[in-house]
Amino acid sequence: MIQAAYIHIPFCTHICHYCDFNKVFLHQQPVDAYIDALIVEMERTFERVPTSQLQTVFIGGGTPTSLTAKQLDRLLGAIHRIVPIASDVELTIEANPDGVSDEQLYVLKQWGVNRLSFGVQTFDNELLRHIGRTHTKETAIETIERANELGFHNINIDLMYGLPTQTIDQLKETLHITFSLPIQHVSAYSLIIEPKTVFYNLMKKRALPLPSQEEEAHMYEMVMEQMEKHGYNQYELSNYAQKGAVSRHNMTYWNNEHYYGFGAGAHSYVNGVRYVNAGPIKKYIQLIEQGQLPYVHTHIVSKEEQMEEHMFLGLRKTKGVNKQQFLQRYGKTVHDVFSDAIMLHKRNGLLDETDEALFLTHRGKLLGNEVFQSFLGVSS
Template identity: 50%
Template structure:
């Protein structure tokens, strides 16, 4: 397998280790105990080095798993390797995911020393009963303490990750969580509805009839209330699940929605480089073995066709509330949006799901609520 080395705008680095497994999580992860963590960091360093000559990314994002599950020595080592191989002196954003129960003062100091600019703290809800019922290891007070501690250490670009439509969640509980989240004064909140994915504990419970979820109508009503509450507070919705104060929109994640290329580094990571989408080996030991034997861990590659690129431009770009630029589409693909997707766009306009404004195709408020219907219209290949 030949790797074409061209610079990508972002780099995603995956840490698959967790101290516990949440009931809803389907990301590539393993229990931390008895894992070859140091060997994994060796392999991660080798893979990072393989991209060094390609050009440095403008954004860095460390996700998981639970990056803060690493001990302080491992944490320091990971950042030192990033400094050596990937750090751009003009980095636009450097984000690290953190869990409240494993975010310590020393880890905050390490991140500060190594240029981290943004934290994404996994809170999910401020309802202690719900936190326990979804398998989280922290409580609401832990979450508040972690945010305050991060702010005390000079981290002010913080996003809180929340969830809604959880089993047993009421609208009153949702509003209490939103109120407690807003009281912390972070400039960004990401909030996602629960998705039941195969191989998760919740999926198995649902299959056996042991999981009660709010219905679609309640979920839609919750979503509407979330939009109203956050925008009233000054957090503007810029993407279907993301809200921020002006100037605090997530830069790295916006690369995905704008269909830009990025390195995917680590076990199970996906990347997009030189027109090729690829996926690394998922199992930790297989990842380590493959990196050391061939210098990378790609297990599958797909050269994205022109048709697929246009599809992705639409269904990814329309996730952003500003939508897709008509001029940029023609510049990238040599065809107008009207030539390629005129029928779909006109139909969605008639249904009140899309509109056109200031040279951009974007979703209406109704379209935001029925986003999947909009996205599916552009999957024609």
């Protein structure tokens, strides 16, 4: 039974230098028509593929809080009307630290949003300017504290390391500020340079002064060490949570479970089939207005692909891949399918295992991509 849904809001008031998500500049966009289409897509999807209760709903972007309070009210009202959500649902929305008002926060609270995710990235003003963010350290701190005062007690912030010109001391100060704030969850990612971004173009011109691989690895190790020291348990390669604050929505992906995806460019994984929605806003709206669902790509996931995905997603979790669950789901053991890859990475110190699970070692966390790639294309 499907228990999770992702809802995409592709609008931004500013485009960051590193972002390659499906997004558009908000000005002169058909926002209300987009919300209309989004509501219709949800209605048609739940008629076509019903489920009993969703345990998690995640509204991401883009910048969902680029919508006005009235537009957010309309969207959240429709979600509650259309989507069968559990009474204890984890309902998350992403927000920019300088793009959410008290009025918007009141609307979110009224409709049961119980988890906020702020794209902070760093608490260093110089670095914020370098990466194209519009908020400041002071604004981010003020917004997080204000959200806590208004009753939001499950707050995530996204942090980035390996940023251009970033030093260990700058990252250390960002972590120090993080631990002083009412934050229950941290997603800390290394910068990845994606095509079609400002940073990609600068890198091609050799005008992007990035930390070395050794410096970036040092940053990652420091993040892991400091998070553990301050009571944030690392439950996935890039995610850390205080007790009771693990993201149930994130776990849906890493457990390779099914989920709905709504909105322009959204992906779904429903009953063994992966769907990709049209990315351009006008194309997405047009498909909905023509009475269709907005799919532009459909892929039936083979059993072999499911097993491969189960491994490289599951190994991102610090607990790793549960062997019994793998056997129950696929009728084979992990060693039946991936013995060569497992033995290779155990020999080189990247994987370890117990009777219950297969998991990355500390060194394996630093070289995770090397491990994950070895599980692709080997199960057939």
